Amino acid sequence: MLLIHCPYCEDTLPELEFTYAGEAHIARPADPSALSDEEWRDFLFIRTNARGPHYERWRHIGCGRFFNALRDTVSDRFLMTYKAGEARPTLTNEAAE
């Protein structure tokens, strides 16, 4: 079972207490009606589908909070987790190893 670190509880807990919630850092358009069909399609459906480090959202049942995680989609290893609203951290070599 995966162990995930919740940045709000500051505890590393089993995967069953967490829910995956899609890719992170997808900003909602400020003025949706100004978007073209292609831009709207990209916002709704087009995702990175990364092979390797992937920024994604998770929710912890314990504290009821969404947070962001950086997970390697090849090894399924969590490289880091951080609170929602924080800027996308740059991937350093130590985190990737």
Add this chain to the structure above:
Amino acid sequence: MTNQKHQFDASPVVVEDLAPALRLSLRVKPAHRATLGQALGLDLPARVGACKVAGGTEALCLGPDEWLITAPEGTDLATPARAVYATAPHSLVDISDREITLRLSGPAVLDLLAACCPRNVAAMPVGSAARTVFDSATVILWRDGPTDFRMDIWRSFVPHVRSLLSQVQGEIAAGL
């Protein structure tokens, strides 16, 4: 002569229902935590999982802006909270009837919980609590003593949780 063995030992796990109590869900921004704590007459803990008891009223921090307050039935906490509403906007909802509290105790209680809780319950400090899952049902688990727990279960999940508990109790009693 019949040699019948009697089991006089105390039961390895005791599961009992607790009397209904007042349960309130409090949502307030962390900036107003102190104001509301003062109004309710207890210090609202800031760390997730921490509990504070003051005069029969217990506050458990469930999330960064969420607390569960339990008190004996009939305690009036809504009036003092309403008095500070203008300075500290919050949501205080009576959820007394939403859950049923079970008390789990006995020397084998950790085995019982480990059968259905993915969290490492044995590592929970005494006096702390957590919202966790019990075989996919969301429950709140308090650790009142080394082998003494309280578990809040949503009403509709209770039959499922109870049947699992009795099944595991049977396995523990059989020495499995």
